Amino acid sequence: MSQSPDTRSIHVCVRETHLSLEKASAFVDAGENGAALLFVGRVRNHNLNKPVSGVSYDAFAPLAETVMGEICVEAQAQFGPDLRLYIEHFKGYLPIGGISVIIAVGSPHRAPAYEASRYLIEELKKRVPVWKKEHYLSGDSEWLDGTSLVENP
Secondary structure, eight states: OOOOOOTTTEEEEEESSOOOHHHHHHHHOOTTOSEEEEEEEEOOSEETTEEEEEEEEEEOHHHHHHHHHHHHHHHHHHHOTTOEEEEEEEOEEEETTOEEEEEEEEESSHHHHHHHHHHHHHHHHHHSOEEEEEEETTSOEEEOOOOOSSOOO
């Protein structure tokens, strides 16, 4: 059975409004921390040799937030219980340059901060049920293949 995230040191949210770098930084800031890292995922103007005009993200927020919380608890278990962790993912349409995900990590030391940050984004991409629809300059759009919620045998 998974452990519930400690909301004093872990923040997870799927948001349909602007994601704030300032809020992320403030959450992971603490007097004992000598390291703070921010990972910012943005919509890029191309994918698979196609010019992109924007991306729509969809998610069932309660499930996505549960999985994000589990990933954060795992990161604290692996890289240090004193980590402060923040994950927010956008839901809705974003133009080129729009912020789709923010991951912030606060830690007393840099090595665990880097390790935890990498773990959070890689596990989010593999496990969190967020769906992505790309919109192309040609006027076409398509849902991209994601990761299945059920593993195949």
